[in-house]
Amino acid sequence: MDHKTLLKKLKLGIQLMELHDENPFKIRSYQSALTAMDRGDFDIMELSDDQLTQINGVGKSLVEVIKNLKETESFPALDELLEKTPEGILEILQIKGLGPKKVKVLWQELGITSTHELMEACQSGIVAKTKGFGEKTQETIIQNLEFKASNADKWLFADIEPVFEALAEKIQKISSSAQFAIVGEYARKMEIISLAHFLLGTNNPEKVKSALKAFEDIDWDFTKSGPNTWRGKLKEADLHVRVDFCAEEDFLWKKLSLTAAKGHLLSPASDTETIAEKIQKKDYQSEEEFFSKNDLQFIPAEMREGFGEVTLARENKIPQLLEDKDLKGILHNHSTYSDGKHSLRQMAEHCKALGYEYLGIADHSRTATYAGGLEIEKVLKQHQEIDELNKELAPFRIFKGIESDILGDGSLDYPKDVLASFDFIVSSVHSILNMDVNRATDRLLRAIANPYTTILGHPTGRLLLRREGYPIDHKTIIDACAAQNVVIEINANPWRLDLDWRWVRYAMDQGVKLAINPDAHEMDGYLDMKYGVLVGRKGGLTKEMTLNALSREEIAAFFAERKAKIK
Ligand SMILES: [Zn+2]
Ligand SMILES: [Zn+2]
Numbered sequence: 370m371d372h373k374t375l376l377k378k379l380k381l382g383i384q385l386m387e388l389h390d391e392n393p394f395k396i397r398s399y400q401s402a403l404t405a406m407d408r409g410d411f412d413i414m415e416l417s418d419d420q421l422t423q424i425n426g427v428g429k430s431l432v433e434v435i436k437n438l439k440e441t442e443s444f445p446a447l448d449e450l451l452e453k454t455p456e457g458i459l460e461i462l463q464i465k466g467l468g469p470k471k472v473k474v475l476w477q478e479l480g481i482t483s484t485h486e487l488m489e490a491c492q493s494g495i496v497a498k499t500k501g502f503g504e505k506t507q508e509t510i511i512q513n514l515e516f517k518a519s520n521a522d523k524w525l526f527a528d529i530e531p532v533f534e535a536l537a538e539k540i541q542k543i544s545s546s547a548q549f550a551i552v553g554e555y556a557r558k559m560e561i562i563s564l565a566h567f568l569l570g571t572n573n574p575e576k577v578k579s580a581l582k583a584f585e586d587i588d589w590d591f592t593k594s595g596p597n598t599w600r601g602k603l604k605e606a607d608l609h610v611r612v613d614f615c616a617e618e619d620f621l622w623k624k625l626s627l628t629a630a631k632g633h634l635l636s637p638a639s640d641t642e643t644i645a646e647k648i649q650k651k652d653y654q655s656e657e658e659f660f661s662k663n664d665l666q667f668i669p670a671e672m673r674e675g676f677g678e679v680t681l682a683r684e685n686k687i688p689q690l691l692e693d694k695d696l697k698g699i700l701h702n703h704s705t706y707s708d709g710k711h712s713l714r715q716m717a718e719h720c721k722a723l724g725y726e727y728l729g730i731a732d733h734s735r736t737a738t739y740a741g742g743l744e745i746e747k748v749l750k751q752h753q754e755i756d757e758l759n760k761e762l763a764p765f766r767i768f769k770g771i772e773s774d775i776l777g778d779g780s781l782d783y784p785k786d787v788l789a790s791f792d793f794i795v796s797s798v799h800s801i802l803n804m805d806v807n808r809a810t811d812r813l814l815r816a817i818a819n820p821y822t823t824i825l826g827h828p829t830g831r832l833l834l835r836r837e838g839y840p841i842d843h844k845t846i847i848d849a850c851a852a853q854n855v856v857i858e859i860n861a862n863p864w865r866l867d868l869d870w871r872w873v874r875y876a877m878d879q880g881v882k883l884a885i886n887p888d889a890h891e892m893d894g895y896l897d898m899k900y901g902v903l904v905g906r907k908g909g910l911t912k913e914m915t916l917n918a919l920s921r922e923e924i925a926a927f928f929a930e931r932k933a934k935i936k
Contacts, residue, residue: 372413375438378447379403382434384462385450387469395430402426414439457483464513466506474501488514488836494739518834522607524562525833526555527863527900532606533565536586540567540612543580547571548620552613552627558671558903560866561833565603565610568627570620581612622651625659632675638663644679671907676871678909688911691885693902695912697920699895700729701772701795701826701858701886706751707732708740710891713751713767717758719892721765726921730755731770731795734782740799743771745787752790766921768792768928772826777801779815781822788821789935792928795858795886797826798839806840813841817849820935823928824884824916825850827860827867835864843872851879854931856916861887861901862894873908884916 383399386392405425406413413421413435421432437444451459461472461484475481479499481490487510490496497507533555541549550556553566571577581599582589587610589601599612615623625648626634634645653659660667666682669690681687703709704716711719713730720728732751733742743751748771755767770793773781781788781796788794796816804812816822828846829838850857857876860867868876868883876883885901887894905915912918919927 370414370439370442374442375413375435376403376407378438378443379406379434381462382444382447382450384469385447385454388454388458388462388473389450398426398428399431402428402431455482457481457486460484461487464510464517466509466513471501471506474499484514484517492836515835521834522563522609523834524606524608525863526558526560526562526903527897529562529606529608532603532608533562536565536603536610537567539584539586540569540581543584544569544571544577546573547577548617550620550624550628552624553611556628556670557630557673558907560863560870560900560904563609565608566627567610567612568615568620568624569612570615570617570623572617574614577614619651621653621655621659622648625656628670629673630675633668633673633679634675636675636679638665638679638683669906671903672909674907677874681909688909690906691902691910691912691915691918693899695915695918696725696885696898696902698725698727698729698917698924699887699889699898700768700770700793700824700884700917701731701860702728702889702894703732703772704730706730706747707737707742708890713754714758715892716889717762717765717767720895721762723895726764727766727768727924729768729770729793729917731772731793733799734771734773736774736776736782737772737799742774742782745783748783748787748790764921766925768924770795770823772797773822774799775812775816777812779812781816781819785821789932791821792925792932793823794821795824795826796822798830802830802836802839804839806842809839810842810845813846814849817846817853817855820853822853822855823931824856824858824886826858826886827865827888828857829867829869831867831869832864833866838867844875847872847876847879847881850876850881856882856884858884858886859901859905859910861885861897861899863897863900866900866904870904870908873905873910877909877911877914882914882916883910886917 380403383396383403386396402424409424418432421427421435434444458472458476461467461475462469475487479490479495481487491507491511496502496510497504537551548570550568552568553564554562555565569577586604587601588604589599593600597614601610602608603610613623613627626645634643636644638644638647647663653662657667666685666687668678668682668687672678678687699720702716704711704713706713716730717728733740735742735744752769755769759766769791771791772795775796775798776782798812813825817825829841831838857868873883883905885898885905887897889895
């Protein structure tokens with residue numbers, strides 16, 4: 370126990386006393402003593418009982434508490450309070466901006482006992498409606514919960530990307546005499562990153578190691594490290610770091626094996642040997658040569674997951690993967706007509722300025738009242754504005770779309786004549802997310818069967834690291850999309866990346882096209898397209914199977930043709 374930890378425990382004790390309605394005078398005196406101890410420039414561990422009593426607010430009972438803390442790292446009252454407090458409540462108490470009084474309301478009035486339940490309650494808006502909370506507090510809680518989730522040693526690729534890249538650059542610089550590679554999850558562009566993994570090839574490891582040892586950004590944990598593998602944690606963010614050292618002549622085969630997922634290494638590269646066994650032979654001078662020498666098509670790093678890619682490579686079926694530059698337009702975007710930050714004009718002009726040929730606007734439909742969903746009159750008004758902008762911005766084109774809520778029974782959110790007025794419709798579930806697999810699948814199937822559905826939006830509703838999606842029978846859904854010629858979205862928002870890349874190949878094999886949609890709620894939202902491309906590539910997505918790789922004329926024809934078929 371040290372000074373800081375002791376104060377932390379005391380603080381927890383005070384919070385719990387408040388939570389459980391203990392004597393307010395006692396709470397207040399403890400609180401003022403804590404403040405004094407926090408401000409004083411002394412080490413509490415070194416003070417005698419006598420010296421303690423001289424601190425403002427420290428009376429007899431608190432001296433006893435501190436004594437207990439020093440000896441047992443706790444005190445009886447704290448143990449008692451912990452006993453009657455659910456673990457989730459303790460977690461909620463740690464959330465910034467939520468004092469014991471508010472936590473008590475959440476617990477006793479709303480029955481919330483976990484951070485998960487708290488997030489649900491915030492997302493459904495119940496918290497904002499509770500006395501003493503309001504919209505703003507609810508928003509803060511959501512943000513803090515997100516923050517917490519993203520800090521729990523796991524990161525969204527997009528969130529950690531800048532930190533990771535900066536770290537990689539520094540390590541490369543520090544160990545400049547060594548060969549350097551980023552390996553592991555990040556090299557494979559995984560949607561979630563839990564480890565920053567690097568490989569250094571050097572015949573002078575001592576020099577590199579001493580430089581790395583002095584590197585202040587990382588807390589090395591030498592109890593968990595070996596001579597060739599160092600582990601630690603980045604100080605700036607809760608990110609685990611691993612550095613592997615090898616001799617220069619081992620660099621290439623090490624890089625191949627540390628980049629790949631286990632499933633890839635164990636995949637049969639021939640009738641008799643696995644990829645791992647082939648790698649061990651070390652009879653190649655480059656990655657390209659490794660593959661060609663083993664009669665395999667080159668497998669891009671992001672695909673080395675053990676997801677059937679080795680079989681494809683053996684059959685020469687690894688396709689040319691989609692690239693950023695293949696995308697010709699941006700579908701599924703919001704404007705100030707619903708819950709977007711920028712106006713339709715701003716969204717359109719920015720899209721055009723980025724070099725795209727078209728924009729698909731898809732504001733929320735009327736049931737999404739929480740997101741300013743569009744009543745029918747507003748739809749008409751938007752269509753008018755789009756017509757005017759299209760004249761002005763030609764040949765650039767805005768396509769009239771809507772993100773239609775899929776209602777509880779699977780129907781769409783407007784009467785037929787209104788649905789018919791759109792160029793395309795993204796159908797998405799936004800409410801009643803708590804469904805079992807049968808109900809969720811049936812609901813989506815009905816929406817897919819609706820001839821006005823062009824694109825199935827974020828199919829599972831998941832928010833990575835935050836909320837599991839509702840369970841769906843992926844094959845049934847994809848098969849239905851194939852039958853109805855419905856496109857499936859890869860929602861490129863880094864929180865979503867939904868459809869999951871693991872289903873991309875199945876979808877393509879059934880002839881289902883995918884759309885890389887940023888679901889932008891502001892101009893900068895377009896930048897998320899990149900993450901959709903990354904996961905699309907992981908799933909083997911090609912330009913040919915990407916809806917928004919179509920040119921303006923091609924996609925206009927695609928929309929028109931679909932509409933013409935509706936009876
Ligand atoms: Zn949506
Ligand atoms: Zn949307």
